[in-house]
Each structure stands twice: as C-alpha cells, then as structure tokens.
Amino acid sequence: MNDKREQFWALYLSRFAEGFGFITLITLLPFYIETLEPTDTTIFGLTISAGIIIGLYTSGYTIGKALSIIPLSWFGDRFDKRLVLLGVLGLSIVVYGLFPLVDSSASFILLRALQGVAVTGSGLMGLSLVGQIADVGTRANYIGKANAASFAASIVGSLSAGILYDGFGFGPIFTIIVCVLFVAWFGTYRYLDPDETRVSGFPFTGLAFNRRILTLSSFRVQYAFSVEMVRVWVAIFAGVSAAEGGLAFGAFAVSLVVAAEKFTNMVCQPFTGRLSDDYGRALFVFAGGGAYGLVAFVVPFAPAIGEALSLPATYPGLGHLSSAFLPLLGLSALLGVVDSFREPASMALFADEGTSEGGVASSFGIRELVWRPGSIIGPLLGGWLMTEVSMASVFYVGGAFALTGALTFLVVLTRFHGTDALRSW
Template sequence: MFNRILVTVVVAVFIALLGIGIIVPILPVLATTLGASGFALGLITAAFSLSRGLCQPVIGSLSDRWGRKGFLVAGLFIYGLVGLLVPLADSVAHLIVIRLFQGFGAAMIVPVAMAYASFLSPPGEEGRYMGVINVAVFCGIGCGPVLGGYFADNWGMASVFHVMAYLCFFAFILVWVNMPSCCPVDRRQQVGLLENIGLMLRRRRTVGIFLARFATVLMMVPTMAFLPVMMAGWPGSSGLQTGLVIASRTLMNAVLQYPFGALADRFDKVVLLLCGSLCMGVAVVLIPSMTHLGAMIGMYLFLGFGEAVLWPVLGAYAVEEGRNLFGHGTMMGVFNLAMSAGVFTGALLAGASMDALGMRHAFWATGGAIVVLCALAAYLIRSGENAGEIGEKKAGGPGSSSSV
C-alpha cells in the first residue's frame, strides 16, 4: 500500500506542478499588460507566498491528526479553480486576490506530499525519498514553462490558464480515486503546534535548517518573474524561448535530485549546503550579464545544479527532525513556511530594488544574500549538532500523530 501511495503522490504532484509551471512565463506578462510595476510584480508573487506560508504549518499539523488525503484533493481543486479565474482578472488588484487564494490551495499540496514521503522514508534514505518528490516538483515546473510558452504563442494567454485548470482537475480525480481514504500510522502523543514551533526555535540545528530554506528561495522573483521582462527586450524573443530558459534550470534540478539525494545520505550535509549555496549565489549575480539565449540557458543550468545540491540536503534534514521530534506534517508545514517567507521577502526586496536601482542590482543583492545567509545556516546546524542536537527524541518529548 505504501508503494501505491508514494507513486500516486509523485504522479499527482508532477501533474499539478506541470499545470503550475505552465503559467510561469505568462503571468508576469499578463500582469504588465494590466499596468503592473516592478514592485507590483513582486507583490503578486508575495501575495501567493504570504497565504501559502501562513497556512502551511496549520495544515501540516492538522494532517498529522486528521490524515492527508482530504487536504491534498482540496488543494488540487483550488488550483484548478484558480486556472479558470486568472483570465477573468482585469486589474493588478484582482490578480493579487486570486494569488492569495491560490496560495491557500498550495499550502495543501507540496507540504502534504512531502509529509507522505517523509513518513515513508527509512532511516538513512531521507535524501533519496525527498529527492523523488523533488523530481516530480521540478519536472513539472520545468516542463510547464515550455508548454506555457507554446500555448501562449499559438492560442493566446487565456489558453495557458485553462490548461493549468484541466491538469489540476485531472490530478484531483487521480488522488480522489486511487488514494486510500485513511491509513492510520504513528499514533504517538503530539503536542500543540505553537509548542512545537517554540521547541523548533530553541534548537540551533532546526533554526539553521529553516534559515537555509529561507535563503535558497530569495532568488525566486528575480529568476522567475523578472526573466520574462528581461528577455522581452531581446530582438526576436518569444514566450517559448523564455520557457526554455526556465525549463533548463528546473529540468537540470530534476535530473540530479535522486543521485544527489543519495549523495546527501552518505556525505557531509553541511559541506554540500555550502557548495550548493555558493553555486547558486554566483549564478544569480551573473544572470543579468547574459545577453543571448545560449548564455542564459547555460547560466540557468548552473543555477539548477546548485539547487540540486541543496534541496535533497535540506529535505533530509527536515525528515530527520519531523520523524524524531515534531511530526512529519508539522515539520514539513513549518519547513515550507520558511520557504514562503523567503519568497515573500525576496519578492518585496527584489521589486523595490528593481524600481529604485534597476534590475541588475536586484540580482546582485539577492545572490549576495543567499551566500551569506547559507553560511550562517551552516554554522548554526554544525554548532547545534556539536552540542548534541542530532534530532533524537528525548523521553517525554513531543512526538507526532499522523495519518496518511
């Protein structure tokens, strides 16, 4: 049954993220046609991250208590509905409201899927299992922009959002039909969400994991939302070309997730964290210097390589903390809250930097922040482990109550 659960979750996540990735090269262009400034582009992304971030810990904790299937199907249905609503937006304000609603749905998809994989992963194979989920995430996001650019070039922007809706509704049906309604597991006593968060914040190792998760997504707005605007100024640029650039990064990430997940299970995770963050920071700083399609694809491949080093490492850390201390859903909810906080912060800072100093400075500031914050995160993780914070549950400490 567990194999069927994992396969279904992976397929559903891939389909859902394929639908989500389709709109990546199109949404910023749609927003600019509605009069969005650089700050407004950042705010559209920030709205999504805000609602998703605030809801993820609550939904993760509830999924430990009530089961995960209901949350997953609800999130997929909301995403499908958003695909039907976006083409109807006639102002930037409408897009922001729709993205807030979309963020609520997103809080029920990837964190819950990660909680499934977290529970199913045997000790010592955390990186591999989280790599499998990440393959689905990045393959979906990577293939989506290519399809989105193709549909936009041939049938208009509205068709892209309709395809997104159909894909998400298909994934909704897949999970509804194929997943067991309830599979009770791990009935240990669980403390409340706020008490768990308080314990997390008292552990240097856990804070370091969250800080690294926060830092590594600061570049989402410059590298995703600003790229279509940057490439739109190139002679002969098309939506398909923008999709190819974005896809090169995410597909590189996807191809390397499983082997790098195995590497994370065997090698020093702190060293991998530092190496991956340095690659990411250098790539982000150099992106605005690229002036033609081939060079931009090469730089995005390098960025995807750096991410592929980092993501299984951070996922494996989160699995260890969730299994031994906080509960799988609760840990993944707060773990992804840190990601949403990073996207939200990066969106506002990058948008403001672009309006005040220009697009190039937004990339420079973001690249520097990634390297500095990840170095601090590595220090916190290592010092916490040296102090005995190795993720082992103390007697009488908080456990988890989860149901698949």
C-alpha cells in the same frame, strides 16, 4: 491496501500537477505585466509604486502561502493528510479555472494568493507523506524523486505555456492545467491509502525550538530571499522589454530559459538526494546554497558573455533574440544543478526531525514558514530594485543573500554541533 509503489506514484502525480500550474504562472508573469500594465496606485492617500505592484504579482502568492502554513500543517498532523491533500487539489482546480477571467492587477493578485494556499497544502501534505512512507535511510532519495516529478511538470508547463500563449493567449493554458489537476485528484483518491497517524496537541511548539531545525533555519531564512528574487527575475529579465532592463525574448524563448533550470534540477535531484543520504546532507545544503549565490552574480553578464563569444542572435524557430540567449540559457541550467544539491538534502533533514518528534507535517510547515519572509519581501525588493536601481542589482542582492545564508549555516553548524557535523548530519 495499496503497496508503497502505487502510493509513491500517486504522490509524484500530485507533485507533477501542482508543479505544472506553478511554473505556468512564472512563465507567463512577464506577459501579465505587459498585459495588465501596472501603474502607481493610491490607496487611502498612500501611493503604491508600479514596482511594488509588480512585486505583489509574486508576493500575493507567497502571502497566501504564509497565512496557510500553520493551519494546514496542524490539520495534516491532527487528521488525515490524504483528505487534506484531496481538498487542496480541489481548490487548485477552482483557482486555475478562474485565471482566464483576470482583468486587473487586483484580481490577479487575489488569485495568486489563493494559488499560494493550494500549492502550500499540496506541497506540505505530499512531501510529508513521502517522508512518512519512506524508510529513514532513503528519504532524500524518494524526496528527490518527488521533486523531480514537480520539475518534469515545470518543463512541460513552461514549454507548453510559451507555445500556447504565442498561438492562443491565456485561456487554453488553464484548461489544460485544470485537466491535469483533476487526473491528479483522482489518482490520489484511488491509490493513496488513508493516513492513520494522529498527533495530538500542537507539534509546532516543540519543533520550533529543535536545535537542528533552528540551525537549518539560519540558512533557509536568508536563502529564501535569494531564490525568490533570482528564480523569478531570470524569467522577467528574459521577457520584459529593453526599456525595462530586459532582453525582450518571445514567450517560447522565455519558456526555454525557465525550463532549463527545471530540467537540470529534475535530472540531478534523484542522484544528489541519494548522495546526500550517503555522504552528509548538511554538506550538500552548504555547498549548493553557496554555489547558487555565485551563479546568480553572473546572470546580468549574459549579454556581455554572448558578445565576447560572438554567439548568434538568431535561432531557427525562435527568430531574432540576442547573443545573450545561450549564456542565459546555460546560467539558468547551472542554477538548477547547484540547487539540486541543496533541496533534497534540506527536505530530508526536516523530515528526519519531524518523524522522530512525531509531527512531520509541522516540521515541513516550519520549513515553509521560515521561507515566507524572503518569499514575501524578496519579490517586493526585487520589483523596487528593478524599477529604481537596475535589473542587474536584483541578481547581485539575491546572490548576496545566498552566500550570507551559506556562511551563517556553516558558522552555526560548527559552533553548536561540532566540526564534523557537515558530514555526520
């Protein structure tokens, strides 16, 4: 039997591998838009606008996640989570190996859906096992470390994707992703002990009406719209042409903007997770969620901030960008800081409830499930706002969702759990 440290490292490696693949697609998304050139499409007499097709580039991924949450969570609680994790890591290897063959919007959206299934399974099983192995008083800390591994991969993935795409195109990027995933699969097979917990029945039934989970869901269902719009459209805002409302940065500059959010989140999460263990996880969920909305409001003003501060528009190794580059880089980093307060605290609360009720994978499954409306509808709404209203409107609407989610959470929390619940949870 392997000790806990080896098992945690195997789980961190699986988080790293999936994070590496996920962020690569986010970084390359504006260039897929430019390459595949989505246009209005008519299906059975119904016209689907180019904006909706752009939204499906992200929503295809989240639809795959939504459809797989319940069956994967049930398999994880009913059988061996380690075997499920090995299976979805294997699926990831196949999916990323097929991405170089993409030649149309339809094939890209299909592979994004399969990617969503693989990432969902990896995240559910990996985080469930971290929460299960860790002691109750240290869960947010260990979950923060697991998330930090994912963010470290995001930094490496976004930077390498930008460099490799500029030099070689799409193909070599996915070869590297497949190799990283294979190493993660082998590490999981070699070092992670079989999961001997078994939960009979259907744990979703009881957990769906758990009062704490319902309270957390009142925030999370709204916050999902914010993150799925703001996080994706920061990259799109940076990379698409000025004619489409963007800043037309090169691939490496876009990757730096994306990596900034991941870097600050990676650095902060182990620390903020430990703080939330000590001072109240609900407080960190509320504060981090509200602050995320406020920062999102400022993102469209990056060009104005750059001009007001007379910031340079040309940078060594990056060429001519615009004076908006440094402000957008800083705002992306700030989004990572504020979200680092929310994420490990939220995950630890779901892990607490799942462990105490005997269905930790189902608890994380519910956490994923309430995220799905925002992750599916949010990008579609963002694509429509981008093409029909303005680029800035995506960030205003996304920021508003974060603020209303935080305020709803505060009202429900104090109404049903008492005024001291912000600190006692």
